[in-house]
Amino acid sequence: MATATAKSLTVYGEHGRDDVSHQSANQFGVVQFPEKGPGIDRVGTRDTYAHPVTGQSGQWGDNWMDPQAAAALYNAVQEYQSANPAHANDVPLKYNDIAAYDPTINLGHSSHGSAKAVDFLYMDRNGQPTTSIYSADLTRQNEFTGILRQHGFNHNFSNNGAVQGTSHWPGHINHEHAGQRIQQ
Numbered sequence: 001m002a003t004a005t006a007k008s009l010t011v012y013g014e015h016g017r018d019d020v021s022h023q024s025a026n027q028f029g030v031v032q033f034p035e036k037g038p039g040i041d042r043v044g045t046r047d048t049y050a051h052p053v054t055g056q057s058g059q060w061g062d063n064w065m066d067p068q069a070a071a072a073l074y075n076a077v078q079e080y081q082s083a084n085p086a087h088a089n090d091v092p093l094k095y096n097d098i099a100a101y102d103p104t105i106n107l108g109h110s111s112h113g114s115a116k117a118v119d120f121l122y123m124d125r126n127g128q129p130t131t132s133i134y135s136a137d138l139t140r141q142n143e144f145t146g147i148l149r150q151h152g153f154n155h156n157f158s159n160n161g162a163v164q165g166t167s168h169w170p171g172h173i174n175h176e177h178a179g180q181r182i183q184q
């Protein structure tokens with residue numbers, strides 16, 4: 001379970017009262033989404049770019065997220081896992097890009113600039129990650145996307161909108177995108 005304020009994220013792990021991690025947002029208002037579990041792992045290469053303040057080169061990562069969106073994603077993944085015993089042996093969901101240390105740095109998707117959007121691989125009917133919508137298990141995708149929507153991710157894309165609760169946007173044959181629409 002995770003909770004958040006506008007400026008911090010607290011994650012309660014599976015191992016009791018000592019298993020609590022707290023992260024304050026950086027100067028751009030974002031925290032790093034956990035690299036690993038439960039139920040979700042980071043996958044793919046890490047984006048590198050100059051540090052937005054110091055100018056230093058190095059790895060500044062692509063898993064920075066608005067704290068409240070991060071808590072929502074974390075809780076959605078756990079809810080998906082516990083909602084259906086059929087998912088007990090699923091491989092953790094594989095997520096890739098969220099946003100940069102300074103989310104206005106575009107890592108190749110302008111729609112991630114709010115730091116409230118995440119890309120993840122599709123799941124196949126064995127609960128394994130797949131990089132093709134054509135081998136995705138739409139039952140799993142629909143179920144997970146429905147839970148994401150309940151957690152505020154209502155701006156979602158898949159190829160041809162094949163997943164319920166998403167619409168079509170080019171470039172989503174190999175992954176689904178879930179985002180929280182920026183409030184106007």
Ligand SMILES: [Zn+2]
Pocket residue numbers: 109111112117118119176177178
């Ligand atoms: Zn995306």
